[in-house]
Amino acid sequence: MKIRLTYLILASLAAGCGKPSPPPAPPLPTVTVAPVLQRDVVTRDEFTGRLDAVDSVEIRPRVSGYLEEVRFRSGQLVKKGDVLFVIDPRTRRAGLDRSEAELAQATAQAEIAERDARRADRLIAAKTISPEEADQRIWGQKQAAAALLAAKAAKESARLELEFCEVKSPIDGRVGRALVTVGNNVSGVDGFTTLMTTVVSVDPIYAYSAVDEASFLKLQGLLREGRLPVDAQGRVTVEMRLASETGHPHKGYLESLDNRIDAATGSIVLRTVFPNPDGSLLPGLYSRVSVPGSAAQPLLLIDETAIGTDQNQRFVLTVGPTNTVEYRPVQLGGAVDGKRIVRSGLKAGENIIVNGLMQVRPGMPVNVMTADEAGPAPQH
Numbered sequence: 001m002k003i004r005l006t007y008l009i010l011a012s013l014a015a016g017c018g019k020p021s022p023p024p025a026p027p028l029p030t031v032t033v034a035p036v037l038q039r040d041v042v043t044r045d046e047f048t049g050r051l052d053a054v055d056s057v058e059i060r061p062r063v064s065g066y067l068e069e070v071r072f073r074s075g076q077l078v079k080k081g082d083v084l085f086v087i088d089p090r091t092r093r094a095g096l097d098r099s100e101a102e103l104a105q106a107t108a109q110a111e112i113a114e115r116d117a118r119r120a121d122r123l124i125a126a127k128t129i130s131p132e133e134a135d136q137r138i139w140g141q142k143q144a145a146a147a148l149l150a151a152k153a154a155k156e157s158a159r160l161e162l163e164f165c166e167v168k169s170p171i172d173g174r175v176g177r178a179l180v181t182v183g184n185n186v187s188g189v190d191g192f193t194t195l196m197t198t199v200v201s202v203d204p205i206y207a208y209s210a211v212d213e214a215s216f217l218k219l220q221g222l223l224r225e226g227r228l229p230v231d232a233q234g235r236v237t238v239e240m241r242l243a244s245e246t247g248h249p250h251k252g253y254l255e256s257l258d259n260r261i262d263a264a265t266g267s268i269v270l271r272t273v274f275p276n277p278d279g280s281l282l283p284g285l286y287s288r289v290s291v292p293g294s295a296a297q298p299l300l301l302i303d304e305t306a307i308g309t310d311q312n313q314r315f316v317l318t319v320g321p322t323n324t325v326e327y328r329p330v331q332l333g334g335a336v337d338g339k340r341i342v343r344s345g346l347k348a349g350e351n352i353i354v355n356g357l358m359q360v361r362p363g364m365p366v367n368v369m370t371a372d373e374a375g376p377a378p379q380h
Helices: 002-016 089-124 131-163 214-226
Strands: 030-035 037-041 044-053 058-061 066-069 083-087 167-168 173-175 197-200 205-212 237-242 250-257 265-273 286-292 296-304 308-310 314-317 325-329 331-337 339-344 352-356 367-370
Touching: 044 214, 044 352, 089 131, 131 331, 197 237, 205 250, 205 286, 214 250, 237 265, 265 286, 296 331
Parallel strands: 030 367
Antiparallel strands: 030 352, 037 296, 044 205, 044 286, 058 197, 066 083, 083 167, 173 197, 205 265, 237 250, 237 286, 250 265, 296 339, 308 314, 314 325, 314 352, 331 339
16 A cells, blocks of 8 residues: 555656646637739729809899799799799789770771771772872871781780789799898899899709819820710710718719810819709709729729728738738729729739738738628628
8 A cells, every 4th residue: 555655656746747738829810801803994083173053043023113922932943934023013914904905996097097098999990089198098007007016016015014023933943042022122124133033953963173284184185085984875974972972972974174274273174964853962062073084994903991001101911822921012093983993012813811900910820711701791
């Protein structure tokens, strides 16, 4: 028994004097990779600008008088021909009644003169009246006919004056606020007319942008060579966003370039057109217009999430055939459909890390997972 106990003590001491077993190696970090894509891409230039209405009309009266009604609300959408203001029509209605009476009188006199002139031909043939009297009747008929025309013109003028008592919108669009209220006298005298309100068209809408000289010369060359993408009507397609928007959700077309460079700014005005069926685009809004800057050409594209910044240098981390992380400085271009153009530093098909960038460093081995295997990114 003593021998056995001594053996156990010696064995325990021998075990205590041995080296400890090393801890297990930590697992390799797992990163998500995506290939560098190569696509035919049209590069784009972006210019700042302002929206403006296609048509803008100052509403002024054609007749003078006291304002009787305002028939719209500020900012209301109106149709061409809608009545906006009513000027007191009573004086013009009385004038129309008077002109209608004068027209009836002139019509009766013209009929009498016509009959006298016809009878004069028969009476002169029968030598019942003298030639002088016959001439007087013929001249009387012509004077009566002229007076009838004058009466018709006077009636038409009176009718128009009565019609102009209703001040109507000349276009479809959005009306501004009333600048004159009921009870005020408005002037319809040329040169002294009263500004009552304004109406601007809604759909479509213009965007005016200042294009620098270099961009203009490039754009002009591409237009001349017919190398820019066009829509079904042969118009160069453009895109636009407002200050509060991301991407370029509004699609339109290039309408025209101005006819001269502004010597003070070295720029030329570009006008583009955008549909605005819901009226959400208002004249005066700040906009950024994206215009094609090249013909379609093969370019490399990567996800924004793969790009890191090292002081002033942009870089990505690639994973080679041995699943080892490599550092690659890159030169980037603009954005296309949520991806960035790569000018240099990568080749098509190379795998770059798009998730897990912060947990690895160059030279480190990693486990690789594709974006499809990783599934959608977690929602925070």
